[in-house]
Amino acid sequence: MTGLGERLDRLVGKKSADALEGAFKLGTAGDLLRHYPRRYAERGQLTDIAGLEVGEHVTVMAKVVSVTKRQMKTKRGTLVEVALTDGKRSLDCAFFNQPWHMEKLKPGISALFAGKVTAFRQKLQLANPDYQLLDGDAETGSVEEFAGGLIPVYPASAKIQSWQIAQCVQQTLAVLDEIEDPFPDALRDKLGLPPYEQAVRSIHRPAEWADLELARTRLKWDEALSVQLALAQRRQAANARPAPACPPTTGGIGSAFDERLPFTLTAGQVEVGEAIAADLSGESPMNRLLQGEVGSGKTIVALRAMLQVVDSGRQAAMLAPTEVLAAQHARSLRELLGDLGQSGELGAAENATKVTLLTGSLTAPQRKQAMLDAASGAAGIVVGTHALIQDKVSFAELGFVVVDEQHRFGVEQRDALRGRAGENLSPHVLVMTATPIPRTVAMTVYGDLETSALRELPAGRSPISTTVVPVAEKPSWLDRVWQRVREEVGKGHQAYVVCPRIGDEEDGPGGSDDGRRPPLAVVEVTEMLAAGPLSGLRLGILHGRLPADEKDAVMRAFAAAEVDVLVATTVVEVGVNVPNATAMVIMDADRFGVSQLHQLRGRVGRGSAPGVCLLVTDMPGGTSTRDRLDAVASTLDGFELARMDLELRREGDILGASQSGAKSGLKMLSLIRDEQVIADARVVAQALVADDPALTAHPGLAGMVHQVVDAERAEYLEKA
Numbered sequence: 001m002t003g004l005g006e007r008l009d010r011l012v013g014k015k016s017a018d019a020l021e022g023a024f025k026l027g028t029a030g031d032l033l034r035h036y037p038r039r040y041a042e043r044g045q046l047t048d049i050a051g052l053e054v055g056e057h058v059t060v061m062a063k064v065v066s067v068t069k070r071q072m073k074t075k076r077g078t079l080v081e082v083a084l085t086d087g088k089r090s091l092d093c094a095f096f097n098q099p100w101h102m103e104k105l106k107p108g109i110s111a112l113f114a115g116k117v118t119a120f121r122q123k124l125q126l127a128n129p130d131y132q133l134l135d136g137d138a139e140t141g142s143v144e145e146f147a148g149g150l151i152p153v154y155p156a157s158a159k160i161q162s163w164q165i166a167q168c169v170q171q172t173l174a175v176l177d178e179i180e181d182p183f184p185d186a187l188r189d190k191l192g193l194p195p196y197e198q199a200v201r202s203i204h205r206p207a208e209w210a211d212l213e214l215a216r217t218r219l220k221w222d223e224a225l226s227v228q229l230a231l232a233q234r235r236q237a238a239n240a241r242p243a244p245a246c247p248p249t250t251g252g253i254g255s256a257f258d259e260r261l262p263f264t265l266t267a268g269q270v271e272v273g274e275a276i277a278a279d280l281s282g283e284s285p286m287n288r289l290l291q292g293e294v295g296s297g298k299t300i301v302a303l304r305a306m307l308q309v310v311d312s313g314r315q316a317a318m319l320a321p322t323e324v325l326a327a328q329h330a331r332s333l334r335e336l337l338g339d340l341g342q343s344g345e346l347g348a349a350e351n352a353t354k355v356t357l358l359t360g361s362l363t364a365p366q367r368k369q370a371m372l373d374a375a376s377g378a379a380g381i382v383v384g385t386h387a388l389i390q391d392k393v394s395f396a397e398l399g400f401v402v403v404d405e406q407h408r409f410g411v412e413q414r415d416a417l418r419g420r421a422g423e424n425l426s427p428h429v430l431v432m433t434a435t436p437i438p439r440t441v442a443m444t445v446y447g448d449l450e451t452s453a454l455r456e457l458p459a460g461r462s463p464i465s466t467t468v469v470p471v472a473e474k475p476s477w478l479d480r481v482w483q484r485v486r487e488e489v490g491k492g493h494q495a496y497v498v499c500p501r502i503g504d505e506e507d508g509p510g511g512s513d514d515g516r517r518p519p520l521a522v523v524e525v526t527e528m529l530a531a532g533p534l535s536g537l538r539l540g541i542l543h544g545r546l547p548a549d550e551k552d553a554v555m556r557a558f559a560a561a562e563v564d565v566l567v568a569t570t571v572v573e574v575g576v577n578v579p580n581a582t583a584m585v586i587m588d589a590d591r592f593g594v595s596q597l598h599q600l601r602g603r604v605g606r607g608s609a610p611g612v613c614l615l616v617t618d619m620p621g622g623t624s625t626r627d628r629l630d631a632v633a634s635t636l637d638g639f640e641l642a643r644m645d646l647e648l649r650r651e652g653d654i655l656g657a658s659q660s661g662a663k664s665g666l667k668m669l670s671l672i673r674d675e676q677v678i679a680d681a682r683v684v685a686q687a688l689v690a691d692d693p694a695l696t697a698h699p700g701l702a703g704m705v706h707q708v709v710d711a712e713r714a715e716y717l718e719k720a
Helices: 014-024 027-034 160-176 185-191 196-204 209-238 253-260 265-281 298-311 323-341 366-376 411-417 440-446 476-490 520-530 546-560 594-601 625-634 636-649 675-691 698-709 711-719
Strands: 039-042 057-071 078-085 090-096 110-120 123-127 128-131 150-155 287-292 313-321 355-358 380-385 398-404 428-433 452-453 464-470 492-498 538-544 567-568 579-585 611-617
Touching: 014 027, 014 057, 014 160, 027 160, 057 090, 110 160, 128 538, 150 160, 150 546, 160 196, 196 209, 209 675, 209 698, 253 298, 253 323, 265 287, 265 298, 265 428, 265 452, 287 298, 298 313, 298 323, 298 398, 298 428, 313 323, 323 355, 323 380, 355 366, 366 380, 464 625, 476 492, 476 579, 476 611, 476 711, 520 567, 538 546, 579 594, 594 611, 594 625, 594 636, 611 625, 625 636
Parallel strands: 090 123, 287 428, 287 452, 313 380, 313 398, 355 380, 398 428, 464 611, 492 567, 492 579, 538 567, 579 611
Antiparallel strands: 039 150, 057 078, 057 110, 078 090, 110 123, 110 128
């Protein structure tokens, strides 16, 4: 009997099994069969070379244009250069000291080429790639290993190529016993889906495109339903423990704050505020995600909600991902509240509360006082980092938790605060992010949360112009970048320069194995700027490894305009608010994601003067990386960028596995194209869990959930 749990070394041999384990952590037949082809090529149909990514291991079907051999000048030996084409663009292959390839690779021949993409003299190149000929003089039987006219192209690596994986899959399918279907027959028939075994065989060896589409639909449903079942179980568990009801009151601190607001709330702030107020009034724990553009006014929404809780006699806690941001939140909340936040001080309003900051870097006396404020209830609002959820920190009556930047704080941190609202009570939770999230991602990754969005920016925000600076193609543009920074400083403004790396000894060299130089570092760039293009300006350094008091001092100096240019890592990505900063230069911008670039850009243009953001890159044009940078430059709409980001980066595995594969996770489901499947699966999952929370009556579904959302993925999902 050969089942899905059979070890691969017994099925495909030790050498292939070791390669699959080493490259993709595939150890069993089931693991291998869930390593789905990335795409399919029809014999004779060439791969689109445009958009290949430097550093990516690729398999392309291309036609040989020319083959030349020459002596290498700097090294002894020969170099065989092969020019490939897809009919539109070219790709070079280089074989070092391997002259025999000239006998196999002739102009006009088509083949599958596999290797890592590198950049050489601003052109894409494959160095010493493996290849599989697809023409008449190919090795006997090699082409016939592929099913029909469709050639599966698998996520591959230098250890094992796509065609070798296809052969392993074929060997496994040939000896596999019948595969049990996790879906109940009634559910499968209702949804019109094929049996699981049919889908698995068709996805690897499709006879025609129609079979392939049917198989894809079934496997997408497996993944979508697995995640939605896991999230439905989370929602039910979260609602099992009641929350303290905190209905709005009149005549309290919340009413006083609203009367003093020096501006009018946007329609979105009012609408979201009403939804949150209603949630806080109930005894079911609120679990809501508030997403909004940079500067859309999430902090005001959160503060009004916290004041509603304080008026009900409870405390609110606000978690921030960094000490810099926690300290800034505490300062801004105190400034917004004025004498309403000065309880215990001279001049405090009659019904004032107290805002307390609690972080790991406080002095012993400061920390002792902050913990006493939280434990006694003297502080209505406690702001801090993860230090807030340590066991020794206690609250008098915690009713509400605000988590800023969900992509840095996960469910396990939120769970740690549950039970702090009193015996058998769970606090209400509001998660905030300035990273816009497409609806399908919200349903899939944040499916245990209700979602709200602030799309409208408050009046007075200035426009930001964004330009890509391609220094490899136009090196003189970099000089202009620093001139532009000097111009902004000359007008009395300030600028950020952001680098991907710190650059100290602990940071390491930061090199990569794709032939690229190490990413630029804060320390090195600061020295270069101080000695060269920005000499004479006041430069500051900010990164996460500085002591907390030094970080705070640097930010205060920058906010007070005592620093002209702040050279920093992404520690400035969230929450930093310096309205006088009008320019941002992002070095090696290609090393950041779309959403991260959008977040960083939001640090400028926060005052009355327009902002400028310059994305410096040495990546060649025509790559998907440059497409991403162009997308950021083309729009300021974060929600549109979030959708573009999914499309341009080919999605990958949102449950944490790399795109090149790992033994489970979401590999078939597309968050762009499969919105309806995800929405339908959510409805089905809710009904199933409502009737059978532990899925006791459906062991196949329970096993499927565990397989797709295993412990590692569940942790990633929760931290997402």
